[in-house]
Each structure stands twice: as C-alpha cells, then as structure tokens.
Amino acid sequence: MIHIALHFVVPLLVAGTLYRRYWKRATVVQWATMIVDADHLLATPIYDPARCSIGFHPLHTGLAIAVYVLLCVVPLVFMARSEEKEASVAHMVHWVGLGLLIHMALDGLDCVV
Numbered sequence: 001m002i003h004i005a006l007h008f009v010v011p012l013l014v015a016g017t018l019y020r021r022y023w024k025r026a027t028v029v030q031w032a033t034m035i036v037d038a039d040h041l042l043a044t045p046i047y048d049p050a051r052c053s054i055g056f057h058p059l060h061t062g063l064a065i066a067v068y069v070l071l072c073v074v075p076l077v078f079m080a081r082s083e084e085k086e087a088s089v090a091h092m093v094h095w096v097g098l099g100l101l102i103h104m105a106l107d108g109l110d111c112v113v
C-alpha cells in the first residue's frame with residue numbers, strides 16, 4: 001500500500017518542487033504514466049508481491065528505461081530555448097519521461113527491500 005501511495009506522492013512532490021508554475025499539469029502527466037503497468041497483464045500471475053518488476057515486465061526492462069531517459073532528457077534542450085508562457089509539448093514529453101523514470105525507481109525499490 002505504501003508503494004502505491006509513493007506512486008502518487010513522489011510525482012506530486014517533484015512537480016510541486018521543480019515545475020511550480022505548471023505543478024497540476026506536471027503531476028497529472030506523471031500520474032498518467034502509471035499506465036505503463038498495463039504490461040503486468042501479460043504476466044502470470046498478473047500481480048505477485050514477491051516479484052521484481054524491473055527486468056521482468058516488457059515496459060520495465062533496461063531498453064525501455066533507456067527510452068524513458070531519452071524522453072526525459074531530450075526535451076530539456078527545447079524547454080531551455082522555449083520562451084512560451086504555457087507548458088509546451090516538450091514539457092509534456094519531458095514529464096512523461098520523468099514520470100516513467102520515477103515509476104521505475106519506485107518499482108526498483110521493491111527489488112532491493
């Protein structure tokens with residue numbers, strides 16, 4: 001239960017700290033990345049509290065995480081150049097990548113605890 005709560009609290013804290021101007025949108029976009037757990041539907045059993053998700057589920061593998069790093073980092077270039085007052089597409093893509101990386105980090109905690 002704490003694990004699930006962290007999936008809501010950590011993105012909220014990150015959005016409130018780093019993206020204060022857009023904190024609501026940044027939070028919602030990061031929360032939406034929890035859809036990545038749809039890959040659990042491919043596993044049998046679908047939920048196993050003793051299983052480490054990282055490296056097991058297709059969207060929780062090293063290759064997927066590398067893509068999430070790119071989604072998080074590449075938009076930073078465009079965000080730095082942007083003079084828009086509103087959150088841009090680059091912001092959205094960045095938050096998707098960031099949300100996915102936070103998700104993987106929190107799932108990874110289950111693998112070491």
Ligand SMILES: [Zn+2]
Nearest residue numbers: 037053103107
């Ligand atoms: Zn997960």
